[in-house]
Amino acid sequence: MSYRPTLYVSLALVAALSFAAAYYLDVSELVRTVAALPFVGALFAALFQVLRDHSSFERDRIKQEREHAFLVASTSHMSSVAFDKHVEFCEAYIKALQALLGKLFAEGPTEKAWEYLKPLYDVRRTYRLWVSSSMAQQLDEFEKRVGEIAAALSQWKSASDYKLGQIHHLDKAHKLFAEVMDMEKADRNGPDADSKKAQGYTLVFEHLQSILGIETLTNLRDKVLRDALERE
Structure with missing residues (x-):
């Protein structure tokens, strides 16, 4: 004292x-x-x-x-391993996500969305030990939206009633696509739709960076470096 x-x-x-x-x-x-x-x-x-x-x-x-x-x-050794694995997971997931968003950006709503999700699922399975439950839940929500695009288009093709079936499912697919790409309904077919898609592409990445904790880890690293320099 x-x-x-x-x-x-x-x-x-x-x-x-x-x-x-x-x-x-x-x-x-x-x-x-x-x-x-x-x-x-x-x-x-x-x-x-x-x-x-x-x-x-x-x-x-x-x-x-x-x-x-x-x-x-x-x-500690365990924290170092966990951190390294987290970084590996983020790199692999972002790489797979870039491929998925690139295809969605080029094709729009598509039944192949399920197929495009497979690399993300593979990354999740490989690193499932190092993905926290809270992070997994947030990633599940994003992946679920992408999968629902394919499901809605599949229902659209198989619907027998044009008015009550096909239009409903097609509109749902486009709505889900707009949500994934963070576009308003008025932007979907507007003259600047491609620009809006590109903005959405960036916003999706920022959202995924937040989920993966990349900004938090970067800020933490900067704080540790500042504290170390101040002690010298």
């Missing part, structure tokens, strides 16, 4: 002098009372300082424990 010896010695000296003056001097009760006030004040000041120093000590202790826990977690 980082106490301040000089401060406590000063408070003790003030308290001792005040007590001695109040107890030994042959003066009136009023003067004794006034002389004793610094003694009482010194006691309160000492108590306040003890509490303040203790609070500061606890903050420093908690901070050191957290830094130690972070250091152990970040430098």
